Amino acid sequence: MPDAKTKIALELNGEPVEVAFAPHKTLLEVLREDVGLTGTKHGCELGECGTCAVLVDGKPVLSCLVLGLACAGHRVKTVEGMAEGGTLHPLQDAFAELGAAQCGYCTPAFLLAAEALLDENPRPTRDEIKQALSGNLCRCTGYLKIYEAVELAAARMRGEQAEPARETLYGYP
Amino acid sequence: MGTRRKQPAALRVVGKAIRKVDATAKVTGVTRFADDLFLPRMLYAKLLRSPHPHARITGIDISQARALPGVKAVLTGRDLPIPFGILPVSQDEHALALDKVRFVGDPVAGVAAASEEIATAALDLIEVRYESLRPITDAEDAIAHPEPRIHDYGDGGNLHKLVNLEFGDVAEGFAAADLVREDLLFFEGSTHLPMEQHAAVADWSPLPDGKLTLWSSTQTPHYVHRALAKVLELAPAKIRVVATPNGGGFGGKSDPFSHEIVVAKLAMLTGRPVKITLTREEVFYCHRGRHPTLMWVKTGVKKDGAITAMHFKSLLDGGGYGSYGVASTYYTGALQTVTYHVPRYKFQGARAFTNKPPCGPKRGHGTPQPRFALEVQLDKIAEQLGMDPAELRLKHLVPANSLTANWLKIGSMGLGECIRKVVDGSGWKEKFRKLPPGQGIGLACSSYITGAGLPIYWNPLPHSGVQLKCDRGGGVTVFCGSTEIGQGSDSILAVLAAEVLGLDPFDIAVVTGDTDLTPVDLGSYSSRVTLMTGNACIQAAERARDVIASHAARKLDLPVERLAFADRRVFDVADPAHGLAFAEAVQLAEAAEGTIGTVGSYTPAPSPGKYRGAGVGPSPAYSYSACVARVDVDPASGIVRVPRVWIAHDVGRSINAATVMGQIEGSVYMGLGEALMEEMAYRGNRNVVHKIPSLLEYKSPTTLEMCDIVTYVVEDPDPNGPFGAKECGQGPLLPLPPAVANAVYDAVGVRIDEVPITPEKVFKALRRKEKGEEPRFGPTQFPDIAWPEPTRVAPPWEGGDGRAVEAGQGRSMADEPARARRR
Numbered sequence: 001m002p003d004a005k006t007k008i009a010l011e012l013n014g015e016p017v018e019v020a021f022a023p024h025k026t027l028l029e030v031l032r033e034d035v036g037l038t039g040t041k042h043g044c045e046l047g048e049c050g051t052c053a054v055l056v057d058g059k060p061v062l063s064c065l066v067l068g069l070a071c072a073g074h075r076v077k078t079v080e081g082m083a084e085g086g087t088l089h090p091l092q093d094a095f096a097e098l099g100a101a102q103c104g105y106c107t108p109a110f111l112l113a114a115e116a117l118l119d120e121n122p123r124p125t126r127d128e129i130k131q132a133l134s135g136n137l138c139r140c141t142g143y144l145k146i147y148e149a150v151e152l153a154a155a156r157m158r159g160e161q162a163e164p165a166r167e168t169l170y171g172y173p
Numbered sequence: 174m175g176t177r178r179k180q181p182a183a184l185r186v187v188g189k190a191i192r193k194v195d196a197t198a199k200v201t202g203v204t205r206f207a208d209d210l211f212l213p214r215m216l217y218a219k220l221l222r223s224p225h226p227h228a229r230i231t232g233i234d235i236s237q238a239r240a241l242p243g244v245k246a247v248l249t250g251r252d253l254p255i256p257f258g259i260l261p262v263s264q265d266e267h268a269l270a271l272d273k274v275r276f277v278g279d280p281v282a283g284v285a286a287a288s289e290e291i292a293t294a295a296l297d298l299i300e301v302r303y304e305s306l307r308p309i310t311d312a313e314d315a316i317a318h319p320e321p322r323i324h325d326y327g328d329g330g331n332l333h334k335l336v337n338l339e340f341g342d343v344a345e346g347f348a349a350a351d352l353v354r355e356d357l358l359f360f361e362g363s364t365h366l367p368m369e370q371h372a373a374v375a376d377w378s379p380l381p382d383g384k385l386t387l388w389s390s391t392q393t394p395h396y397v398h399r400a401l402a403k404v405l406e407l408a409p410a411k412i413r414v415v416a417t418p419n420g421g422g423f424g425g426k427s428d429p430f431s432h433e434i435v436v437a438k439l440a441m442l443t444g445r446p447v448k449i450t451l452t453r454e455e456v457f458y459c460h461r462g463r464h465p466t467l468m469w470v471k472t473g474v475k476k477d478g479a480i481t482a483m484h485f486k487s488l489l490d491g492g493g494y495g496s497y498g499v500a501s502t503y504y505t506g507a508l509q510t511v512t513y514h515v516p517r518y519k520f521q522g523a524r525a526f527t528n529k530p531p532c533g534p535k536r537g538h539g540t541p542q543p544r545f546a547l548e549v550q551l552d553k554i555a556e557q558l559g560m561d562p563a564e565l566r567l568k569h570l571v572p573a574n575s576l577t578a579n580w581l582k583i584g585s586m587g588l589g590e591c592i593r594k595v596v597d598g599s600g601w602k603e604k605f606r607k608l609p610p611g612q613g614i615g616l617a618c619s620s621y622i623t624g625a626g627l628p629i630y631w632n633p634l635p636h637s638g639v640q641l642k643c644d645r646g647g648g649v650t651v652f653c654g655s656t657e658i659g660q661g662s663d664s665i666l667a668v669l670a671a672e673v674l675g676l677d678p679f680d681i682a683v684v685t686g687d688t689d690l691t692p693v694d695l696g697s698y699s700s701r702v703t704l705m706t707g708n709a710c711i712q713a714a715e716r717a718r719d720v721i722a723s724h725a726a727r728k729l730d731l732p733v734e735r736l737a738f739a740d741r742r743v744f745d746v747a748d749p750a751h752g753l754a755f756a757e758a759v760q761l762a763e764a765a766e767g768t769i770g771t772v773g774s775y776t777p778a779p780s781p782g783k784y785r786g787a788g789v790g791p792s793p794a795y796s797y798s799a800c801v802a803r804v805d806v807d808p809a810s811g812i813v814r815v816p817r818v819w820i821a822h823d824v825g826r827s828i829n830a831a832t833v834m835g836q837i838e839g840s841v842y843m844g845l846g847e848a849l850m851e852e853m854a855y856r857g858n859r860n861v862v863h864k865i866p867s868l869l870e871y872k873s874p875t876t877l878e879m880c881d882i883v884t885y886v887v888e889d890p891d892p893n894g895p896f897g898a899k900e901c902g903q904g905p906l907l908p909l910p911p912a913v914a915n916a917v918y919d920a921v922g923v924r925i926d927e928v929p930i931t932p933e934k935v936f937k938a939l940r941r942k943e944k945g946e947e948p949r950f951g952p953t954q955f956p957d958i959a960w961p962e963p964t965r966v967a968p969p970w971e972g973g974d975g976r977a978v979e980a981g982q983g984r985s986m987a988d989e990p991a992r993a994r995r996r
Contacts, residue, residue, distance in 0.1 A: 041368070099835040139365075
């Protein structure tokens with residue numbers, strides 16, 4: 001009954017790896033079930049919610065719509081690859097600081113989509129952030145803390161001494 | 174309860190914006206949700222669901238499925254014949270349908286197999302013979318067609334529950350009014366749509382252990398524990414339920430579910446771990462979301478807007494099962510009285526069974542619908558009286574520390590401050606009725622409970638318990654049955670323990686939601702967690718502090734009253750340099766007394782209402798919100814956009830400021846979705862097949878539809894809350910739909926008395942306006958219902974004592990406490 005496994009080589013979170021899996025599996029399934037990286041989540045497995053987004057060659061893709069086989073020879077990055085040297089990525093740090101992760105289920109995909117945005121555009125406007133994240137659904141936050149966290153992280157990644165606005169954390173007086 | 178504590182001179186941790194204790198795990202993808210659990214030898218389960226809305230099962234043949242290689246077990250209703258349900262009065266569900274299916278998606282059989290693919294293939298091999306019954310499509314259809322009955326219990330025919338309560342003589346009140354308005358409104362059903370699909374993993378430790386462990390994305394592990402014990406006929410001590418962190422709940426994971434019981438049984442039968450993860454489509458079938466509710470409201474007012482009487486009728490479309498529906502029905506009538514003074518009040522509520530996924534508690538549970546009706550009607554009343562809607566509301570606020578007509582006890586009441594904040598912040602006075610055509614501004618207010626005053630099943634036990642352990646290294650662990658669903662409840666425990674013991678929140682380890690390890694907390698529902706676990710945690714922490722302080726005082730040669738706990742030290746308030754490290758103080762206490770562990774618990778005070786039906790509505794504290802929404806309406810298309818919302822919320826006291834902001838913003842978001850687009854729509858087969866069980870077609874706001882929010886946190890501390898805290902996770906949703914509806918009227922002069930306010934509805938109302946017809950879209954009639962005799966209760970100001978003066982004649986399935994107590 002089970003399909004014979006196929007083996008591919010790819011770069012996963014900066015390291016070369018070989019993975020064997022049933023050839024019909026999506027990248028989402030390969031990551032979660034064959035590699036054990038469960039940080040990548042799923043909300044629909046139909047490409048509708050953005051929850052499973054990972055970076056392939058630096059671009060956000062929906063891992064539920066990509067075959068694992070198609071990733072042979074490519075660079076794949078998941079949320080597990082964001083923190084380096086025991087320190088959070090500035091985006092992760094800002095999300096944690098502002099409460100941009102509530103239940104945390106959509107968070108890995110938002111973080112990676114935001115990383116791809118900042119990679120291309122280190123100084124995005126609010127509208128550019130909204131556009132870049134419009135494929136990702138979040139039911140907890142109302143997105144505001146996510147925008148503010150991306151802006152805070154972007155400023156820090158540009159080397160600025162940025163702190164969250166008082167209204168962000170405490171509301172308006 | 175009522176252990177009273179000294180307020181510390183200055184709060185060190187409470188009220189600050191801190192990272193949540195689980196924030197790092199969540200941003201690194203380390204948090205283990207239920208579907209992230211993989212156990213050795215694990216099997217995968219799938220459920221076969223009914224394709225019929227209403228049918229008798231005349232036969233099931235599972236032989237072919239069972240013979241499929243890789244299939245380990247197949248279950249049908251006969252294997253799990255004991256009914257269950259969240260409410261003691263509505264034990265009407267079976268893990269798998271026994272004789273009858275009641276909606277498209279009702280589970281009929283369960284399979285465990287070596288892989289999800291095999292389990293799915295096995296479902297196709299199960300043959301079920303159905304005999305179709307006429308489906309009941311909506312609440313009005315249920316009234317018109319008492320037969321065929323969906324359930325053989327309830328208040329007659331296909332009516333599940335009828336409520337009739339009267340507090341004072343409303344006829345007299347209407348006679349004394351200068352203006353009486355009657356309005357009809359409809360609030361469409363919507364669903365929670367958590368990003369995480371429900372999942373559960375069961376594991377069975379073989380006999381003679383015979384112990385079951387269930388990990389599940391549930392908001393209510395305690396109730397799941399009880400349901401498993403009942404249906405599986407296991408001693409509760411032989412069951413461990415672990416609530417994994419929920420990837421969003423919003424009320425949708427508050428019932429014990431079929432899939433939880435089925436995987437448990439499959440694990441017991443196969444002796445192997447079994448996992449199930451629902452598809453997104455199945456999550457739509459689990460539902461338990463907002464009840465579609467038709468409402469009729471008649472309100473009498475004096476010329477100054479003072480309400481003389483209110484009569485409110487609601488008709489709820491309950492779907493195929495009871496769920497929380499009896500409570501939901503009462504909630505559509507409970508909180509009308511807690512914002513503006515209503516001296517006489519009558520409520521009639523009905524819930525119908527229909528052949529659709531069951532409705533239940535969604536954020537705001539039963540109260541966003543009546544709040545929509547009430548706040549839209551007040552807007553119309555203000556216009557008729559020539560009053561500013563904000564001024565009208567401000568003039569007639571319920572006073573703090575008072576009783577309402579239906580005997581709810583109001584404590585702190587910050588609504589006036591909330592209204593002033595949003596009116597000033599939004600520039601209301603310069604904008605209302607003064608914006609250019611197509612632009613509008615609208616105001617609405619609301620209130621919500623901070624925890625239900627009564628438990629779901631009658632018992633005299635605490636609603637929340639905490640155990641606290643002090644480690645000799647200076648760390649502290651808090652154990653509590655509460656469930657982290659993203660709202661930040663784990664962090665609340667850490668902040669409060671840290672505040673009392675003078676530690677940093679990150680010195681506190683938190684263990685929650687595990688029936689083996691943690692004392693019972695009833696669950697993450699009814700906005701109860703911060704107040705109830707918070708009070709329990711403070712009590713446990715204060716007891717630990719007292720033990721530690723007595724030994725530290727001896728060592729420091731000081732009276733206990735002189736000691737302060739702060740900055741991980743215990744010291745002399747008069748001479749802060751004279752003190753001990755907290756860890757050293759713990760060691761002194763431990764050396765003298767042994768392991769330092771304490772407990773705390775919380776039970777709400779009894780509520781003053783003693784009539785049947787008084788069990789829904791009482792709460793230790795009520796939160797308040799005021800909202801102003803700005804809208805742009807395109808008259809050519811009817812499309813409504815909301816660029817900005819101003820929201821003020823009286824949270825009593827902010828425990829973690831960042832979390833409060835997140836809850837308020839998230840509530841505004843979900844309220845906006847309900848105002849503009851979210852709906853559980855049905856089609857086909859007599860309108861009972863879910864039209865859009867997918868995330869693409871069920872419209873919810875993306876980043877492109879979400880509005881800007883200007884948030885004001887108002888703090889009017891309530892004596893019942895931990896450091897004065899009240900809820901903030903549900904209440905701020907409530908004013909959104911009416912604020913948007915009122916703003917649409919301000920923009921284009923049409924009343925949309927129905928949510929969601931879709932372009933089609935606005936467009937139709939605008940066409941009617943052009944043709945000189947009533948410029949309105951909304952329902953036009955409320956069906957006749959054979960109400961039982963009312964339960965009459967005199968309001969407090971008419972000399973009542975909270976009891977009914979004349980017992981109702983109607984059958985009362987739900988009259989929870991009184992009835993359940995007899996069991």
